[in-house]
Amino acid sequence: MAIAIVYGSSGGNTEGVAKKIQATLGMDARVFDIGSADAATLNTFDTFIFGTSTWYDGELQDDWESFNTDTLELVGKRVALFGLGDQEGYGHEFCNGMGILHEVCTDKGAVMIGGDWPVKGYDFEASEAVKNGAFVGLAIDEDNQDELTDERIDTWVERLKAQL
Ligand SMILES: Cc1cc2nc3c(=O)[nH]c(=O)nc-3n(C[C@H](O)[C@H](O)[C@H](O)COP(=O)(O)O)c2cc1C
Numbered sequence: 001m002a003i004a005i006v007y008g009s010s011g012g013n014t015e016g017v018a019k020k021i022q023a024t025l026g027m028d029a030r031v032f033d034i035g036s037a038d039a040a041t042l043n044t045f046d047t048f049i050f051g052t053s054t055w056y057d058g059e060l061q062d063d064w065e066s067f068n069t070d071t072l073e074l075v076g077k078r079v080a081l082f083g084l085g086d087q088e089g090y091g092h093e094f095c096n097g098m099g100i101l102h103e104v105c106t107d108k109g110a111v112m113i114g115g116d117w118p119v120k121g122y123d124f125e126a127s128e129a130v131k132n133g134a135f136v137g138l139a140i141d142e143d144n145q146d147e148l149t150d151e152r153i154d155t156w157v158e159r160l161k162a163q164l
Pocket residue numbers: 008009010011012013014015053054055056057058059061084085086087090093094095096142143
């Protein structure tokens with residue numbers, strides 16, 4: 001079972017996390033930059049991990065913003081999410097981009113996995129990536145908590161593998 005890890009990254013942080021997730025999964029997983037990926041190739045996969053950082057005032061990363069998500073076929077396909085943000089600088093829209101991707105994927109009929117990630121250990125005021133008291137995917141903060149990134153990836157990937 002091949003997995004497509006698809007990221008949008010402006011400064012490289014989300015790209016780095018995508019590659020760490022790939023290495024930690026230890027499964028057949030390919031990494032794609034949404035800035036150069038084509039829908040025809042992505043649509044050959046049935047399991048995805050989508051990652052985005054958040055920019056401006058709680059917006060999706062630029063390359064995700066430019067990509068026409070209408071071209072993605074996600075009905076019945078499994079999708080996990082990860083998002084990067086800055087909880088100190090943008091505590092009122094922390095990781096909102098991940099919340100936006102969650103809405104896109106659920107609207108398109110995806111089966112969401114890798115969610116219910118605890119908010120404990122983060123310090124922020126509001127996030128569109130929180131539903132029912134938990135993040136919809138893995139939240140990473142390279143700006144303030146980079147020392148926790150590897151441990152968070154390990155724990156999340158372990159939980160995700162049980163759902164694959
Ligand atoms: C101008 C600017 C706007 C940002 N806006 C947000 C935001 O609204 N919410 C958030 O959680 N993080 C925000 N961030 C933080 C980035 O998401 C964070 O630095 C992330 O690690 C960048 O990842 P990338 O290099 O993969 O794009 C912003 C950063 C900058 C420089």
